[in-house]
Amino acid sequence: MRSIDYDTEQHRDYARGRALTREQLRVWIDAMAAVLPERRPLAGLDVGSGTGRFTPALAEAFGPVTGVEPSVRMREVAQAQSRRPGVRYLAGSAEDLPVPSAGADYALMFLSWHHVKDKPRAARELARVLKPGGRLLLRANFSDHHPRPWWLEYFPRGYEADAAIFQPLHEVIEMFTTTGWRVAGFGTVTEPSAGTRGDMLARLRLRTLSFFAQLSDDELETGFRRLEEAVAADPSAPAEVFAEPLLTLELLDQRPDARNP
Numbered sequence: 001m002r003s004i005d006y007d008t009e010q011h012r013d014y015a016r017g018r019a020l021t022r023e024q025l026r027v028w029i030d031a032m033a034a035v036l037p038e039r040r041p042l043a044g045l046d047v048g049s050g051t052g053r054f055t056p057a058l059a060e061a062f063g064p065v066t067g068v069e070p071s072v073r074m075r076e077v078a079q080a081q082s083r084r085p086g087v088r089y090l091a092g093s094a095e096d097l098p099v100p101s102a103g104a105d106y107a108l109m110f111l112s113w114h115h116v117k118d119k120p121r122a123a124r125e126l127a128r129v130l131k132p133g134g135r136l137l138l139r140a141n142f143s144d145h146h147p148r149p150w151w152l153e154y155f156p157r158g159y160e161a162d163a164a165i166f167q168p169l170h171e172v173i174e175m176f177t178t179t180g181w182r183v184a185g186f187g188t189v190t191e192p193s194a195g196t197r198g199d200m201l202a203r204l205r206l207r208t209l210s211f212f213a214q215l216s217d218d219e220l221e222t223g224f225r226r227l228e229e230a231v232a233a234d235p236s237a238p239a240e241v242f243a244e245p246l247l248t249l250e251l252l253d254q255r256p257d258a259r260n261p
């Protein structure tokens with residue numbers, strides 16, 4: 001994949017291009033609650049927190065959260081948008097988390113895993129910072145379990161180019177299960193519609209998805225022309241929904257007397 005430098009691209013438009021409605025956010029928080037322990041508060045990490053799309057909602061639902069984000073600009077947007085108790089943002093990455101060992105009950109990585117360059121190191125680092133039994137919520141796509149957003153088919157090589165950004169599911173599972181984790185769950189979450197097809201087109205034009213950086217100028221031009229024609233037929237039709245994968249991993253308790261599930 002062509003890597004994205006969020007300090008030079010996307011940071012200005014990301015919050016607008018990728019905004020979630022209140023209902024969409026609720027669906028995600030409910031899906032996360034279903035795979036997290038019931039006790040409260042839970043200490044959370046939002047790794048690759050970006051503009052903080054999820055961080056304040058995580059704090060409200062579960063307890064104090066630290067957003068860890070390598071891009072200065074993305075972090076600035078997050079900080080400007082939310083100054084609330086229980087939320088803080090720190091510079092760092094999945095490979096280098098600026099937090100103490102065994103302090104967090106869970107870590108969320110929402111569409112940030114595919115940006116991680118040294119994945120084995122990140123898996124070890126995530127294992128260091130979670131408590132034994134802690135959970136990693138990996139909202140990632142997988143090349144062989146890839147969502148089919150309705151607009152993707154209008155772009156030449158659309159599905160293929162988007163799926164190629166991600167690893168196959170078995171590769172991710174193998175890497176974690178051979179380094180002290182177990183799979184606690186795998187499923188999909190379907191957000192309610194983002195609005196009308198016309199609204200969605202306006203947001204896609206901001207190109208705040210890594211997918212667009214993988215296409216040539218010609219492919220982008222062709223894709224947007226086709227998409228505009230299709231949307232023009234009924235711009236106020238609701239944007240179609242699609243299912244998105246969520247993989248939950250649990251850090252095995254390595255202490256000698258531990259009883260893992």
Ligand SMILES: C[S@@+](CC[C@H](N)C(=O)[O-])C[C@H]1O[C@@H](n2cnc3c(N)ncnc32)[C@H](O)[C@@H]1O
Pocket residue numbers: 006018047048049050051052053054068069070071074092093094095109110111112115116117
């Ligand atoms: C698609 S955005 C997702 C942001 C946020 N999780 C969300 O859902 O809105 C990907 C984010 O991952 C961050 N990122 C890039 N490399 C990373 C790494 N090695 N560790 C953690 N985050 C990283 C980027 O800076 C960017 O903010």
